[in-house]
Amino acid sequence: MVSSTISNLENLLINTQLVSRQDIAECRSDVHGGTDEEDYFQILERKQFLTNFQISRIRKGETAGLVLGGCKLLYKNASGSFARVYRGSRIATGEMVGVKVLRDHWANDPATIQLFKHEGQVGKKLKHHNIVPIYDVDSQDGFHYITMEFVEGGNLRDFIKIRKKLDPVEACRYILDIARGLEYAINQGGITHRDMKTTNVLMSSQGVAKLIDFGLAADNSFFNRPGSPDLAQAVEYITIERNTDAPPNDPRSDLFFVGTILYELLAGEPPYPRTRDIDERKRFGRYRDIRPITSILPNLDWGVAEIVDRLLQISPAHRYQSARDLAEEVENVLKKLGHQPTPKKTSSESNGTKTILCVEHRPKRQNVLREYFSKHGFRLLLLSDIERAFNRIKNNPPDGMILFEDAIGDRAIEDFKRIVSMSRGGNLATVLVLAHESAGMADELNAMDESAKALVQPIRLRDLRKTLQKTVGMTVE
Numbered sequence: 001m002v003s004s005t006i007s008n009l010e011n012l013l014i015n016t017q018l019v020s021r022q023d024i025a026e027c028r029s030d031v032h033g034g035t036d037e038e039d040y041f042q043i044l045e046r047k048q049f050l051t052n053f054q055i056s057r058i059r060k061g062e063t064a065g066l067v068l069g070g071c072k073l074l075y076k077n078a079s080g081s082f083a084r085v086y087r088g089s090r091i092a093t094g095e096m097v098g099v100k101v102l103r104d105h106w107a108n109d110p111a112t113i114q115l116f117k118h119e120g121q122v123g124k125k126l127k128h129h130n131i132v133p134i135y136d137v138d139s140q141d142g143f144h145y146i147t148m149e150f151v152e153g154g155n156l157r158d159f160i161k162i163r164k165k166l167d168p169v170e171a172c173r174y175i176l177d178i179a180r181g182l183e184y185a186i187n188q189g190g191i192t193h194r195d196m197k198t199t200n201v202l203m204s205s206q207g208v209a210k211l212i213d214f215g216l217a218a219d220n221s222f223f224n225r226p227g228s229p230d231l232a233q234a235v236e237y238i239t240i241e242r243n244t245d246a247p248p249n250d251p252r253s254d255l256f257f258v259g260t261i262l263y264e265l266l267a268g269e270p271p272y273p274r275t276r277d278i279d280e281r282k283r284f285g286r287y288r289d290i291r292p293i294t295s296i297l298p299n300l301d302w303g304v305a306e307i308v309d310r311l312l313q314i315s316p317a318h319r320y321q322s323a324r325d326l327a328e329e330v331e332n333v334l335k336k337l338g339h340q341p342t343p344k345k346t347s348s349e350s351n352g353t354k355t356i357l358c359v360e361h362r363p364k365r366q367n368v369l370r371e372y373f374s375k376h377g378f379r380l381l382l383l384s385d386i387e388r389a390f391n392r393i394k395n396n397p398p399d400g401m402i403l404f405e406d407a408i409g410d411r412a413i414e415d416f417k418r419i420v421s422m423s424r425g426g427n428l429a430t431v432l433v434l435a436h437e438s439a440g441m442a443d444e445l446n447a448m449d450e451s452a453k454a455l456v457q458p459i460r461l462r463d464l465r466k467t468l469q470k471t472v473g474m475t476v477e
Helices: 002-017 022-028 038-046 053-060 110-125 156-163 166-189 235-242 251-267 302-311 323-336 363-375 386-397 412-423 436-446 461-471
Strands: 071-079 083-090 096-102 133-141 144-150 201-203 209-213 354-359 378-383 400-404 429-434 452-456
Touching: 002 022, 002 038, 022 038, 038 053, 053 071, 071 096, 096 110, 110 133, 110 144, 133 302, 156 201, 156 251, 156 436, 166 201, 166 209, 166 251, 166 323, 235 251, 251 302, 251 323, 354 386, 363 378, 363 436, 363 461, 378 386, 386 400, 386 412, 400 412, 400 461, 412 429, 412 436, 412 452, 429 436, 429 461, 452 461
Parallel strands: 354 378, 354 400, 400 429, 429 452
Antiparallel strands: 071 083, 083 096, 096 144, 133 144, 201 209
16 A cells, blocks of 8 residues: 555646556555655656656646646756747657747746747748757647757757867858758748857757757748737847848848858857847947958868858848858868768658648648648648749649648639649649539549549548558558
8 A cells, every 4th residue: 555645646647647557557566655755756766757857846846837738848958038948758659859838937928928939830830851840839728838859969059068169071061051941941931040049050969950949030921911920139130230231031141140150160169259238239340340260260271261251241242142052152162171061851851751732721721631641640831822832842842732622712723733734744742622513623633644633522631641642652551
């Protein structure tokens, strides 16, 4: 028999989903008459059913928020002014995830909550090898959280503290990763990061740099969109843009701060001292009067030095004009240094997951589709505008597309034909779900191309998935 204290603790752990009934049964064999609560905590920690962080919170009676979105918080990994990031694990699968939680101080502030959710919603759109994927953004019991991929290696600033400085080849490899991530984001409707710094670049255990924290991100439509949130902006961005007459949402601003990252990777010190002093951060000369990299590293390869100098040009017109231009230049320099750049990866190549683009504007159906296809191993990208879908096909084609006639309207069949024509000979599988009234068109459309299929409402999601799996070369379950 166990004491009522131990029994109450067990019920608490089971009810909060921190520990399963099976785990409790395994612990019971180590419990004897003299076991108190502290002894039981030691048993749970020794068997790795609870972490020291969890136990500390339970002792304080702070169990709320230890499980969010089906994920247990295991350890605190990082802290910022607005949020904390935890290492977590999914209760259902044991998969490691990162969980970012808005601090209690801001949990009831509408503007901050809106900014936090903006970060999550932007991140969910971005599926790329060099961007940390966001899985979900939600609220539970007053806690606002974002779940994401857990990256083992920590951020670039911590990496530099240990390594001190990097050789030009390694530094350029990471800058190439960053440039590719920014290039991909700009192709997704003009998304810019707006807060590039070493703490917003994570390093995977495989040595891959990944962008994180798109909380201040904006897109091409942001500045003219009615009712858009009044997003905060990084002081550094405001300072250089106001003093150089840069246009709104200028992607070249991201590139300036990529230059500050490359500078620090090579020199082992930032181009200007870090400070919390707002007045100093607003001083334009801080960014204009950066000491040339060659004054610190006189023997630095001239090609690498040229990249640093061009990125840090105070006039946007004198910098690289796009992340793609930067990526191409870094690739050329790496080849000259005798290092073959890693092949450029698309979102689906990064881990074998197939990316499906769906044109659908209705929130309820969006949620149903996202949940279903994610559950079955797809990455689902949802766009409400068919023209944005065409731009995506041109710049970064997905593996498959879903069009709903009842969402697009009268032009749906012509749009379907246009997509088939654009992708003929390629690998883009396209499925058009016709309204019942258009059933007579199905045979004609199905004869257009083997990678194009027309289905007729009503259909089951399972039938839609099986059609896609066949056409994109996945095993049908």
